[in-house]
Amino acid sequence: MAVQDRRQATIYEVAQRVGVSIATVSRALRGTDYVAPETRRRVLAAVEELQFRPSRLGQSLAEGRHAANGIVFPDLSGPYYSEVVLGYEEVAAELGNSVLILATHGRPDPARKVLELARRVDGMVVMGRTVADGIVAQVAETGVPTVLLARAAVGALDTITADNDSGARRLVEHLLGHGYRRFAYLGDPDTSPDVTDRYGAFRAALADAGHTPPRAPVRCAFDVDAGHRAARRVLAGPSRPQALVCANDEVALGALAAAAELGLTVPTDVAITGWDDVMAARYAGLTTVHQPMRKLGATAARWLHDRMAGSQDAVRREVLPTRLVVRSSCGPHSAETEV
Amino acid sequence: MAVQDRRQATIYEVAQRVGVSIATVSRALRGTDYVAPETRRRVLAAVEELQFRPSRLGQSLAEGRHAANGIVFPDLSGPYYSEVVLGYEEVAAELGNSVLILATHGRPDPARKVLELARRVDGMVVMGRTVADGIVAQVAETGVPTVLLARAAVGALDTITADNDSGARRLVEHLLGHGYRRFAYLGDPDTSPDVTDRYGAFRAALADAGHTPPRAPVRCAFDVDAGHRAARRVLAGPSRPQALVCANDEVALGALAAAAELGLTVPTDVAITGWDDVMAARYAGLTTVHQPMRKLGATAARWLHDRMAGSQDAVRREVLPTRLVVRSSCGPHSAETEV
DNA sequence: GACCGTTCCGGAAGCGCTTACAGTGGCCCC
DNA sequence: GGGGCCACTGTAAGCGCTTCCGGAACGGTC
Numbered sequence: 001m002a003v004q005d006r007r008q009a010t011i012y013e014v015a016q017r018v019g020v021s022i023a024t025v026s027r028a029l030r031g032t033d034y035v036a037p038e039t040r041r042r043v044l045a046a047v048e049e050l051q052f053r054p055s056r057l058g059q060s061l062a063e064g065r066h067a068a069n070g071i072v073f074p075d076l077s078g079p080y081y082s083e084v085v086l087g088y089e090e091v092a093a094e095l096g097n098s099v100l101i102l103a104t105h106g107r108p109d110p111a112r113k114v115l116e117l118a119r120r121v122d123g124m125v126v127m128g129r130t131v132a133d134g135i136v137a138q139v140a141e142t143g144v145p146t147v148l149l150a151r152a153a154v155g156a157l158d159t160i161t162a163d164n165d166s167g168a169r170r171l172v173e174h175l176l177g178h179g180y181r182r183f184a185y186l187g188d189p190d191t192s193p194d195v196t197d198r199y200g201a202f203r204a205a206l207a208d209a210g211h212t213p214p215r216a217p218v219r220c221a222f223d224v225d226a227g228h229r230a231a232r233r234v235l236a237g238p239s240r241p242q243a244l245v246c247a248n249d250e251v252a253l254g255a256l257a258a259a260a261e262l263g264l265t266v267p268t269d270v271a272i273t274g275w276d277d278v279m280a281a282r283y284a285g286l287t288t289v290h291q292p293m294r295k296l297g298a299t300a301a302r303w304l305h306d307r308m309a310g311s312q313d314a315v316r317r318e319v320l321p322t323r324l325v326v327r328s329s330c331g332p333h334s335a336e337t338e339v
Numbered sequence: 340m341a342v343q344d345r346r347q348a349t350i351y352e353v354a355q356r357v358g359v360s361i362a363t364v365s366r367a368l369r370g371t372d373y374v375a376p377e378t379r380r381r382v383l384a385a386v387e388e389l390q391f392r393p394s395r396l397g398q399s400l401a402e403g404r405h406a407a408n409g410i411v412f413p414d415l416s417g418p419y420y421s422e423v424v425l426g427y428e429e430v431a432a433e434l435g436n437s438v439l440i441l442a443t444h445g446r447p448d449p450a451r452k453v454l455e456l457a458r459r460v461d462g463m464v465v466m467g468r469t470v471a472d473g474i475v476a477q478v479a480e481t482g483v484p485t486v487l488l489a490r491a492a493v494g495a496l497d498t499i500t501a502d503n504d505s506g507a508r509r510l511v512e513h514l515l516g517h518g519y520r521r522f523a524y525l526g527d528p529d530t531s532p533d534v535t536d537r538y539g540a541f542r543a544a545l546a547d548a549g550h551t552p553p554r555a556p557v558r559c560a561f562d563v564d565a566g567h568r569a570a571r572r573v574l575a576g577p578s579r580p581q582a583l584v585c586a587n588d589e590v591a592l593g594a595l596a597a598a599a600e601l602g603l604t605v606p607t608d609v610a611i612t613g614w615d616d617v618m619a620a621r622y623a624g625l626t627t628v629h630q631p632m633r634k635l636g637a638t639a640a641r642w643l644h645d646r647m648a649g650s651q652d653a654v655r656r657e658v659l660p661t662r663l664v665v666r667s668s669c670g671p672h673s674a675e676t677e678v
Numbered sequence: 679g680a681c682c683g684t685t686c687c688g689g690a691a692g693c694g695c696t697t698a699c700a701g702t703g704g705c706c707c708c
Numbered sequence: 709g710g711g712g713c714c715a716c717t718g719t720a721a722g723c724g725c726t727t728c729c730g731g732a733a734c735g736g737t738c
Binding site for chain 2: 007008051054076077081082085089103116117119141143250253279282283
């Protein structure tokens with residue numbers, strides 16, 4: 001007792017102190033098999049005295065599992081990703097798994113990082129445009145259950161997404177209802193599968209209604225500053241669009257700021273819409289499309305858990321509904337449709 | 340080649356295939372010792388053929404380290420925590436560590452979860468009011484380097500916080516400058532060390548200026564809805580305060596909504612301030628105190644890394660500066676002080 | 679009293695790596 | 709031509725657990 005031992009006690013020391021075998025200590029601790037009450041008591045006492053905590057590595061190695069799973073996402077910045085990750089962590093932890101996170105954004109060689117992550121977990125979810133499909137397939141082939149989130153299906157993997165398609169169509173219909181005909185799309189459809197879908201549906205909806213979609217999107221990153229710069233360019237240019245459809249709320253928020261700077265009134269001079277329905281959208285009066293972020297994360301965690309438990313059920317694909325949230329930035333409305 | 344083996348190949352199979360010992364395979368792979376070029380080539384070829392990936396558990400057990408560290412926070416919801424976590428993940432990953440996250444919010448028995456996390460990492464940071472000091476001390480005693488973030492120092496642990504004190508004082512001074520004398524504080528100082536400090540400094544600043552601080556805070560959770568409800572109660576009650584100082588931006592955002600509902604104009608009828616400077620604050624014209632969230636996380640990760648590397652340097656304590664961001668919600672200003 | 683089932687426990691074999699230690703040749707040098 | 713060094717490789721001892729297998733003790737049954 002005298003000198004505190006810095007080293008963690010091992011199961012051997014506990015066994016020795018009690019005068020039993022390590023097998024008995026293990027059994028007493030996990031309650032997996034018969035152990036005499038008195039023996040168990042003495043084991044627990046020794047555990048207490050020695051401050052023994054079983055090594056997670058030893059356990060995992062012996063059990064052949066990590067009791068952990070991971071989530072890969074492009075970036076945690078922005079409310080969207082963090083909400084999804086939170087939803088994920090919440091149920092993963094509930095199901096007894098530790099969660100490892102990996103943000104690939106801007107990192108060199110994300111593939112290596114993802115493969116590395118795959119070696120420390122029993123399962124993982126890959127979100128959005130993080131690594132190439134080939135890498136995902138490679139991970140899945142190593143036997144690590146994988147579920148895809150907000151990204152196009154790859155092979156026979158469970159995939160969960162939000163309904164970008166209907167969301168975009170409803171948004172376009174609403175805007176057309178306001179009478180707008182000249183549109184611009186802000187954001188880069190190539191950097192996120194979700195946005196690819198949204199942009200595609202946006203164009204399709206316009207075409208279906210007999211209107212010509214813009215020639216090309218105004219490419220910009222998905223943050224406020226990039227949206228701000230892109231919007232300035234578009235709004236200051238010739239033949240100003242009547243409506244700016246933005247890839248996400250951050251871009252739209254930047255666009256709102258740009259419009260204000262240019263002395264333009266929203267929605268009178270230009271309508272602006274976002275996507276995600278982040279908190280700021282509400283205060284900016286931004287019309288947007290709501291995504292069930294927590295639920296996306298939670299569902300992914302649950303599905304992954306099923307697969308890790310060995311489920312051989314048919315591949316699951318689900319598209320969670322989105323909801324058009326009409327606020328003031330898209331045009332005049334008689335009554336507040338949403339708050 | 341014929342049938343894909345579901346099982347991961349082990350180092351033994353690689354060794355057998357090449358006709359060398361596992362030691363040689365290990366050496367060839369990690370490059371830690373002499374291996375004949377030709378041998379290495381053959382090893383790498385076998386690795387490729389068998390799709391061998393070393394087991395992280397085997398490695399960790401042998402090396403005696405996890406190559407991972409963890410962060411514990413109360414909740415990821417809200418932009419504040421997610422930004423800190425992102426800043427943390429960014430540098431931790433850069434330094435070669437996987438990141439485990441654990442949100443304690445609302446979970447039963449957070450202590451057990453934290454202790455469990457401690458067993459799977461080489462070091463961890465504990466943020467805010469998550470577990471009792473005793474648990475933190477216990478973790479630290481097991482030899483897992485620990486750094487504290489946005490929480491009062493415990494024992495000889497590195498601790499990093501934001502400057503709540505000066506922030507709150509500057510805020511109060513500014514509000515007094517507007518002529519306000521009747522204040523209310525929204526938020527529960529007992530649920531976050533940061534807020535405890537802010538509230539304390541808020542009262543002290545008022546007292547120092549010869550004014551009487553409010554008798555007690557208006558306790559509410561740190562989200563928009565709670566802020567909204569609390570503000571409604573306060574604003575609709577008798578002797579309406581002239582200024583609502585809120586524990587964080589979310590509460591303040593809720594308060595803004597409440598004021599609007601009650602037909603009160605901000606800041607004419609009531610001034611409202613927040614804390615954190617989240618994105619929405621900008622669009623809501625909210626006067627607030629900016630915190631360097633990314634930097635908090637990044638610094639914690641760096642310090643933790645030093646400790647994990649065995650640094651025995653003196654205990655580090657740092658208080659990162661905060662910045663008063665004046666917008667429209669606190670009163671009339673001749674020119675925009677901040678955007 | 680032989681037999682059997684139950685309870686309890688120890689021995690030992692893994693799990694998949696890393697690395698200390700001990701060679702074994704080959705080559706160079708005096 | 710013997711000694712020494714260097715490049716390279718194998719042996720084996722861990723790392724700290726879990727769990728299979730089998731043995732011992734004990735009580736109850738026919």
